[in-house]
Each structure stands twice: as C-alpha cells, then as structure tokens.
Amino acid sequence: MSRPIVAIVGRPNVGKSTLFNSLAGEKISIVKDYPGVTRDRIYADVTWLNYQFTMIDTGGIEMDTKDIMLSHMRQQAEIAIETADVIMFLVDVKQGLVDADFKVADMLRKSHKPVVLVVNKVDNFEKYMPDVYEFYNLGIGDPYPISASSKIGLGDMLDEVTSHFNKSLATEEEDERPRIAIVGKPNAGKSSIINKLLGEERVIVSDIAGTTRDAIDTAVKWNGKEYVFIDTAGLRRKSRIKEELERYSIVRTVAAVEKADLVLLVIDATEGVTEQDAKIAGIAHERGKGIIICVNKWDLIEKDNKTVAKYTDEIRRILSFMPYAQIMFISAKTGQRLPKVFETIETVIQYQNLRIATGVLNEIVTEAVAMQQPPSDKGKRLKIFYVTQVSVKPPTFVIFVNDKELMHFSYTRYLENRIRDAFGFTGTSLRFITRERKEK
Numbered sequence: 001m002s003r004p005i006v007a008i009v010g011r012p013n014v015g016k017s018t019l020f021n022s023l024a025g026e027k028i029s030i031v032k033d034y035p036g037v038t039r040d041r042i043y044a045d046v047t048w049l050n051y052q053f054t055m056i057d058t059g060g061i062e063m064d065t066k067d068i069m070l071s072h073m074r075q076q077a078e079i080a081i082e083t084a085d086v087i088m089f090l091v092d093v094k095q096g097l098v099d100a101d102f103k104v105a106d107m108l109r110k111s112h113k114p115v116v117l118v119v120n121k122v123d124n125f126e127k128y129m130p131d132v133y134e135f136y137n138l139g140i141g142d143p144y145p146i147s148a149s150s151k152i153g154l155g156d157m158l159d160e161v162t163s164h165f166n167k168s169l170a171t172e173e174e175d176e177r178p179r180i181a182i183v184g185k186p187n188a189g190k191s192s193i194i195n196k197l198l199g200e201e202r203v204i205v206s207d208i209a210g211t212t213r214d215a216i217d218t219a220v221k222w223n224g225k226e227y228v229f230i231d232t233a234g235l236r237r238k239s240r241i242k243e244e245l246e247r248y249s250i251v252r253t254v255a256a257v258e259k260a261d262l263v264l265l266v267i268d269a270t271e272g273v274t275e276q277d278a279k280i281a282g283i284a285h286e287r288g289k290g291i292i293i294c295v296n297k298w299d300l301i302e303k304d305n306k307t308v309a310k311y312t313d314e315i316r317r318i319l320s321f322m323p324y325a326q327i328m329f330i331s332a333k334t335g336q337r338l339p340k341v342f343e344t345i346e347t348v349i350q351y352q353n354l355r356i357a358t359g360v361l362n363e364i365v366t367e368a369v370a371m372q373q374p375p376s377d378k379g380k381r382l383k384i385f386y387v388t389q390v391s392v393k394p395p396t397f398v399i400f401v402n403d404k405e406l407m408h409f410s411y412t413r414y415l416e417n418r419i420r421d422a423f424g425f426t427g428t429s430l431r432f433i434t435r436e437r438k439e440k
C-alpha cells in the first residue's frame with residue numbers, strides 16, 4: 001500500500017526541523033549501509049496510532065532578503081501541492097503573520113489540497129492563545145497550536161492531519177493497474193522513454209479532483225493490460241540554487257516512488273552511474289519497491305563483446321545494496337528492447353506479489369542450515385525454528401530463532417541468497433524480521 005505523503009511548508013526558523021525530529025524520532029531518512037539521500041532531513045517515516053505516513057520537508061535554505069524568501073516559499077508550496085496528500089503549513093506564534101504567509105496561504109487554498117494550519121512555539125497555551133487566533137486571518141481554517149520542542153499539541157494536530165488520509169487514498173486503492181515510476185537524473189531520457197512507450201496510445205490519466213500529481217500520470221496499454229506511468233521528468237525548474245534543485249528532485253522522486261509499485265531507474269549510458277543515481281536507487285530500495293535499471297541511450301555507446309559486462313559490473317559495484325535489480329540496456333531513440341521492458345515489469349510485479357508456502361520455504365531453509373551452520377557466540381549457537389512469509393510488496397519473512405542476538409547480518413544475507421536461488425524474486429527486495437521464540 002502506498003503511504004500518504006505529508007509535506008511541511010513554512011518560513012525559515014518557524015521550527016520545521018524541530019517538528020520533524022519530534023515526529024520522526026530516530027527514524028529520520030536513511031539507513032547507513034547504502035548511499036544516503038543526504039545527512040540532512042528531507043523526508044522521514046512517521047507512525048501515529050495506526051497511521052503511517054511519509055513526511056517531507058520542502059524547504060530548508062537560508063535566505064537573506066525578503067524577496068528571495070517569498071519566491072522560495074512559493075516554490076516550496078508548489079512542490080508540496082504537487083506531491084503531497086496533505087500539506088502542513090507551519091507558522092510561528094512569536095514571529096506572527098507576515099505578508100508572505102498570506103501569499104502562501106492563497107496558493108494553498110487555491111490548490112484544493114487538504115491543508116492543516118499549525119502554529120508553532122505555543123509553549124504556553126494560556127498565554128499565547130489570543131495570538132493563535134490571529135492566524136484565522138489566513139483564511140485556511142482552524143489553527144492548531146503546538147510546541148514542537150516540548151511536544152505539546154502534537155496529538156490533536158496529527159488527528160487532523162490523518163483525518164484527511166482516507167479521502168485522498170480511497171480512489172487510489174481501487175485502481176488495480178500497476179503503477180510505475182520513471183526516475184533518474186535530468187536528461188537521462190525519462191520523457192523520451194514514456195513517449196516511445198506510448199507511441200500512438202497516449203492517454204492522459206484524468207485529473208482526480210484537483211490533484212496536480214495525477215496530471216503527470218500516463219496510462220499505457222500493453223498486451224491488453226493498462227499500466228500507469230508516473231513521470232518525474234522536467235525537474236530543471238526555475239530555481240538556480242543547486243541545493244534547492246537537488247532537494248526538489250529528491251522530494252519529487254520520493255513522492256513518485258511512494259505511489260509506485262515498481263521503479264524504472266533510468267541511467268544515462270554516456271555518463272555511467274552517478275552519485276545521484278545511487279541516491280535515487282537508495283530511495284526505491286528503502287521503500288521496498290520493485291526495481292528495473294534501464295541503461296538508456298545505448299545507441300550512443302560504441303560496443304564490443306565486453307561492453308555489457310563492463311557496464312553491468314560497474315552498476316553492481318556502485319549499487320551493491322541492490323544485487324537483485326534487473327538491468328536492461330535500452331534506447332528510447334531507436335526503441336531497442338523497449339517491448340522487453342514491459343515483459344520485465346510483468347516479471348517483477350509477479351515476484352513482488354509472490355507468496356511462498358511455509359512448508360516449501362522451510363525445506364529450503366532446513367537445507368541451507370544443513371549446508372552452512374548458523375553462527376554461535378560464547379558456546380551458544382543460533383537455532384532457526386522456522387521461517388514464514390508474512391506479506392508481499394515487498395515479500396517479508398519472519399525468522400523464528402532461539403536468540404536474536406545470535407542472528408548475524410551475514411547469515412540473514414546467506415538465507416536470503418538461498419531463498420532467491422530457489423524462488424528467484426527478481427527485481428524485488430526482500431525483508432527479514434527476526435523473532436525470538438522460547439525453546440520447547
């Protein structure tokens with residue numbers, strides 16, 4: 001299921017980072033064993049009661065003049081409107097209202113996206129409530145007072161935020177067509193691929209009630225089946241600030257990946273795999289989505305019988321955290337191997353949804369354990385009682401053991417490889433959860 005996206009928009013210094021940290025706790029961004037999106041906060045997973053959502057911070061640049069601030073805030077708001085299911089507009093009770101706040105509020109109101117107005121730094125409700133009421137003047141509904149640093153008022157605010165989820169996601173869940181995000185660096189050829197895949201069949205997916213996001217979704221029919229492509233092309237927007245551009249491209253990538261079942265990562269063959277490609281791949285991996293790496297512009301490469309192997313090695317080396325990813329060499333220009341892309345998409349979708357019966361799974365695991373002894377520590381050896389698959393997209397397995405501490409990362413990896421040998425699971429990451437169970 002795709003997780004709702006909540007974007008925070010707000011001026012510098014209103015407390016966006018503080019709120020981010022308070023809500024996300026330790027779980028901010030990125031696991032360390034593959035290239036992180038950035039050390040800095042851009043997105044985080046938040047769990048609140050039974051809800052899980054992805055929070056993104058669309059801003060974060062230092063600004064010196066008022067003019068730059070306004071244009072920056074407009075861009076933040078635009079990105080939020082484009083990518084988010086719910087927008088949190090964060091203001092500061094101590095700074096009060098400024099002109100830019102009204103302009104941003106206007107933009108948000110016109111977008112028809114759910115907006116929650118959050119007034120921060122209300123460290124003392126009694127003292128500041130009269131000031132909070134001032135924010136009604138923005139005309140975007142009730143202000144929710146909070147103190148991000150003392151974690152006051154967060155519950156009511158989150159209740160309001162999550163109350164908007166079901167409405168926005170209901171339409172999406174009914175749609176059974178596979179959703180494929182095409183991601184990659186600017187100029188890699190994302191639009192060209194979509195256009196070529198579409199050929200004559202271009203159908204723009206109809207706008208669902210005022211959501212800009214869907215305007216860039218395109219349905220393509222192949223073998224009688226419809227697929228929805230989510231395009232992240234056109235990232236070279238107005239901004240001239242490099243960090244800002246990078247942030248926007250990450251935000252849009254996160255949003256597209258979040259809404260997708262499967263990700264096509266487009267790499268420009270003439271440039272090889274870049275650091276930015278690795279970051280984007282990291283997002284898809286972390287989200288547990290299916291992935292296909294398309295090395296595009298293959299027509300421009302001078303080839304001999306070692307070229308494919310050379311490229312493959314290079315990709316495997318740099319994207320070593322996703323050895324399961326399919327790699328394809330394509331050309332949007334000539335159409336080379338594009339039909340094969342659909343076949344591969346079908347394969348990956350099947351593996352993302354594959355369920356292995358517990359009996360068969362445990363035959364494989366028992367055999368694996370017999371071939372390579374589980375690790376031990378201080379005379380105590382890891383015992384694996386049994387393994388069971390608990391979910392799909394991505395396929396997730398629970399391993400029941402005698403002592404969690406004894407389960408070493410490398411042994412999980414070994415079991416993963418044996419399971420892959422037996423069942424394939426091409427193009428999809430696998431998740432493993434270790435649980436302790438009392439010995440009988």
Ligand SMILES: Nc1nc2c(ncn2[C@@H]2O[C@H](COP(=O)(O)OP(=O)(O)OP(=O)(O)O)[C@@H](O)[C@H]2O)c(=O)[nH]1
Pocket residue numbers: 010011012013014015016017018019059060061062120121122123146147148149150
């Ligand atoms: N009194 C009070 N101060 C707060 C609260 N939340 C944040 N602050 C302070 O406000 C200042 C700015 O907070 P940040 O979280 O860095 O603000 P930001 O919006 O992320 O700022 P930029 O990174 O510049 O966009 C810091 O000094 C925080 O300690 C709050 O609830 N009460």
Ligand SMILES: Nc1nc2c(ncn2[C@@H]2O[C@H](COP(=O)(O)OP(=O)(O)OP(=O)(O)O)[C@@H](O)[C@H]2O)c(=O)[nH]1
Pocket residue numbers: 184185186187188189190191192193232233234235236296297298299300330331332333334
């Ligand atoms: N020779 C060759 N050129 C290609 C191929 N695919 C794309 N191009 C060219 O590469 C340039 C960029 O292609 P786009 O499709 O606009 O790239 P994009 O990834 O959508 O770019 P953004 O909109 O910036 O994100 C264009 O000039 C295309 O004609 C290919 O397979 N072979």
